[in-house]
Amino acid sequence: MSGQTNKGLVRDGNEDSLYFNEEDRILIVCDGMGGHAGGHVASELAVNVVSSKLRELKEDDWRDEERVIAQMQNSVFEANDKIMSHAAANPELFDMGTTICALAFMSRQLIMGHVGDSRIYRISRGLIEQVSEDHSLVAERVRAGDLDPNSDEAQMLSSILTRALGMDHITVDIIIEELIPGDIYVVCSDGLTDMISDLEIQSIVNNSANLQIACMQCVDLANRYGGVDNITVAMAVIE
Numbered sequence: 740m741s742g743q744t745n746k747g748l749v750r751d752g753n754e755d756s757l758y759f760n761e762e763d764r765i766l767i768v769c770d771g772m773g774g775h776a777g778g779h780v781a782s783e784l785a786v787n788v789v790s791s792k793l794r795e796l797k798e799d800d801w802r803d804e805e806r807v808i809a810q811m812q813n814s815v816f817e818a819n820d821k822i823m824s825h826a827a828a829n830p831e832l833f834d835m836g837t838t839i840c841a842l843a844f845m846s847r848q849l850i851m852g853h854v855g856d857s858r859i860y861r862i863s864r865g866l867i868e869q870v871s872e873d874h875s876l877v878a879e880r881v882r883a884g885d886l887d888p889n890s891d892e893a894q895m896l897s898s899i900l901t902r903a904l905g906m907d908h909i910t911v912d913i914i915i916e917e918l919i920p921g922d923i924y925v926v927c928s929d930g931l932t933d934m935i936s937d938l939e940i941q942s943i944v945n946n947s948a949n950l951q952i953a954c955m956q957c958v959d960l961a962n963r964y965g966g967v968d969n970i971t972v973a974m975a976v977i978e
Contacts, residue, residue: 740766741950742973745958747930748966754778755928755971756786756837764801764844765793768971769837770857770928772903777835781822785837785904788818789852793843804850807843808913811852815839815911819904826905836905840871840926844975849924851914855903858932860925860940861916867925867941870914874902897933922977923950927957930968934961950974 740761746753754771756779769785771778792814800806818839826832838855851859851870856878859871872878876899880886886893902909923944931940940957947953954972961970 740973740975741954742766742768742971743954743958744971745962745966745969747968747970748962750967750969752776752779753969754782755930755969756782757971757973758786758790759973759975760790763790763794765790766842766844766924766926766973766975768840768857768926768928768973769904770855770930770969770971771835771837772900773832773835773905777826777832778837780825780832781835781837781905784821784825785815785818785839788821789814789839789841792817793841796843801845804845804848804915807845807848807850808915811841811843811850812911812913815841815852815854815904816909819906819909822905823907834905836900836903838900838903838928842924842926842975844918847918849916849918851912851916853912853914854909855900857926857928859914860927860937862923862925862941862944863919863921865941865945867937867944869937870916870924872912874912875900918977920977924975924977925972926974927972928969930966930970931957931961931972933968934964934966934970944974950976
């Protein structure tokens with residue numbers, strides 16, 4: 740596993756949060772939002788709560804798919820509760836929230852929890868595919884067939900999320916995949932995907948000597964293209 744987070748070239752601070760640890764079998768990317776540094780508070784809370792809850796799993800638990808799924812769901816719900824209670828106690832943070840992509844690697848399965856428009860990709864046999872589904876107004880209208888993703892209207896609506904931690908009621912997408920040796924999972928905030936294309940990510944990963952270099956090159960290219968948002972990317976290869 741490897742990962743990198745960068746504030747980009749425009750923002751004053753970094754509201755993204757990142758956690759990855761091979762021994763823990765966990766990888767998490769969160770993209771926070773909200774004024775008065777609320778975005779960073781929300782994303783950090785989410786990463787801390789979810790990673791802590793997943794680390795509570797015992798060795799036997801990691802062999803039980805239903806147990807890992809339940810812990811993933813419950814940890815994201817608990818993170819949402821923590822963010823909402825923290826915002827309620829601190830009026831200056833009232834509108835804070837965050838996306839989350841959390842990955843838990845079992846021996847044969849990958850359990851993913853996803854809320855928001857940060858993304859999970861799989862690169863298999865050199866080809867990239869988005870595994871997660873964006874929870875944004877633009878993505879939902881594009882899927883419904885009533886919005887051109889390249890239109891001016893889509894550009895204006897691009898920042899509106901339909902799901903994020905910090906909302907009263909959330910639904911967590913749980914995605915389960917069989918692990919295939921050689922596959923690479925790429926998890927990133929929209930600070931990367933708004934700047935560089937899926938095919939550019941694919942090319943960087945396929946032509947990099949290792950995941951650390953691939954992460955650095957993704958961030959560097961996003962900054963070369965303008966770096967208008969915080970940029971976070973993490974990767975894991977299935978051995």
